[in-house]
Structures are given as C-alpha cells and as structure tokens.
Amino acid sequence: xxxxxxxxxxxxxxxxxxxxxxxxxxxxxxxxxxxxxxxxxxxxxxxxxxxxxxxxxxxxxxxxxxxxxxxxxxxxxxxxxxxxxxxxxxxxxxxxxxxxxxxxxxxxxxxxxxxxxxxxxxxxxxxxxxxxxxxxxxxxxxxxxxxxxxxxxxxxxxxxxxxxxxxxxxxxxxxxxxxxxxxxxxxxxxxxxxxxxxxxxxxxxxxxxxxxxxxxxx
Numbered sequence: 001x002x003x004x005x006x007x008x009x010x011x012x013x014x015x016x017x018x019x020x021x022x023x024x025x026x027x028x029x030x031x032x033x034x035x036x037x038x039x040x041x042x043x044x045x046x047x048x049x050x051x052x053x054x055x056x057x058x059x060x061x062x063x064x065x066x067x068x069x070x071x072x073x074x075x076x077x078x079x080x081x082x083x084x085x086x087x088x089x090x091x092x093x094x095x096x097x098x099x100x101x102x103x104x105x106x107x108x109x110x111x112x113x114x115x116x117x118x119x120x121x122x123x124x125x126x127x128x129x130x131x132x133x134x135x136x137x138x139x140x141x142x143x144x145x146x147x148x149x150x151x152x153x154x155x156x157x158x159x160x161x162x163x164x165x166x167x168x169x170x171x172x173x174x175x176x177x178x179x180x181x182x183x184x185x186x187x188x189x190x191x192x193x194x195x196x197x198x199x200x201x202x203x204x205x206x207x208x209x210x211x212x213x214x215x216x217x218x
Contacts, residue, residue: 009037010023010033015181017180050187050188052190053141067160069154070123080127087177103114108204121146173192
C-alpha cells in the first residue's frame with residue numbers, strides 16, 4: 001500500500017511519543033494510522049510543551065532588542081548531539097509553498113489557551129542554518145505549557161508578537177512531535193519561515209489536542 005504523503009500516524013510508539021511512520025488511507029479514505037497501528041493502537045499523548053519558533057530574519061534583530069525580549073545563547077551543536085529524532089507531522093517537507101501562506105495564528109493561540117496552555121517563556125537566539133551558510137539568523141521562541149508561571153509581557157513584546165500572529169501569514173510551516181526528553185516531557189515544535197505581513201493566509205493551523213491539522217481559512 002502506498003504511503004499517504006503528508007501526515008504522521010497518530011498512534012503512540014514504544015518510546016511513549018508519536019509513531020515515526022506516515023499514515024496510510026484507511027477503508028473510508030481517511031489517513032490517520034500507519035499499517036502497523038491500523039487495528040491495535042494507543043493514541044499519541046498530548047504534548048507537555050508547545051514551542052512556536054518564528055524565523056524572523058536578520059531585519060528583526062533590532063526590533064527584538066527594542067521589544068525587551070530576552071536573548072539567550074544556545075549551544076546548537078550540543079543540543080543537536082543529544083536530540084533524538086522527532087516526527088514531522090506533515091511529512092519531511094512540512095507545509096511548504098502554500099499559495100497565500102498559513103495564517104490565523106491568533107486562532108491557534110486561542111485554541112492553546114482553551115486547552116490549558118499558557119505562555120511560560122519568550123526569548124530569542126541567533127541560529128546557524130544547516131551547513132553554516134547563514135549565521136546570526138534570529139529565531140523567536142514562544143514556549144507554552146500547562147504548568148509553570150505565566151510569562152510577563154512588556155508592551156513592546158506584546159506589540160511584536162501581534163505583528164507576527166495577526167494580519168499575517170507564514171509561507172512555510174513545519175510541525176515536529178518530539179519523543180520524550182530526559183525528563184519525560186513531550187515537546188512539539190512549530191517552525192515558521194517566511195513572514196508575509198498584511199496577508200490573511202489561505203489556511204490555518206489547528207492544534208486538536210496535539211494531533212495537528214491544517215484547515216482552510218474561513
């Protein structure tokens with residue numbers, strides 16, 4: 001049976017995270033389970049932490065500083081060496097090159113809040129692209145969790161975050177469901193590239209308890 005291109009199996013794997021296989025169409029045409037989990041499965045657990053990672057580009061560097069958003073230095077090589085491979089929810093290519101982009105980010109923030117998640121951390125760092133061709137590319141990280149103290153926004157940070165989530169779209173969205181870390185926490189990462197200001201977008205990203213989906217814009 002040919003693999004369904006674009007959505008990861010929603011079952012739990014033996015490691016406690018989401019299955020690494022892609023879903024295949026079932027009898028009714030839906031594609032939510034791989035062949036191995038078609039009949040016997042437990043659903044993958046919801047994430048403990050959801051990270052929204054905005055690749056804002058070098059031009060945003062000064063705005064991040066002016067917004068008084070904390071800057072952190074990260075050991076990218078050290079983190080990568082310890083990281084176990086995650087599951088790309090929408091396949092290896094993610095949602096790339098969607099006509100009109102992915103928008104309605106304010107709706108996603110509301111959905112996370114209704115599911116019990118609060119913003120517990122906001123910071124940015126300079127990342128290096130694979131191969132080292134681009135250095136000092138700012139990435140803004142918003143961390144949402146069900147436990148912890150809610151992050152206290154500065155007015156500048158609120159304004160900047162609104163500019164990245166309201167009345168705009170992102171050209172490329174990649175969602176990763178990572179396996180449990182050394183503390184047993186499951187972290188899902190949403191990577192956003194290609195900010196399109198003033199664009200509503202042709203579709204929106206849905207959380208759906210950590211299963212994730214893309215829905216058409218209303």
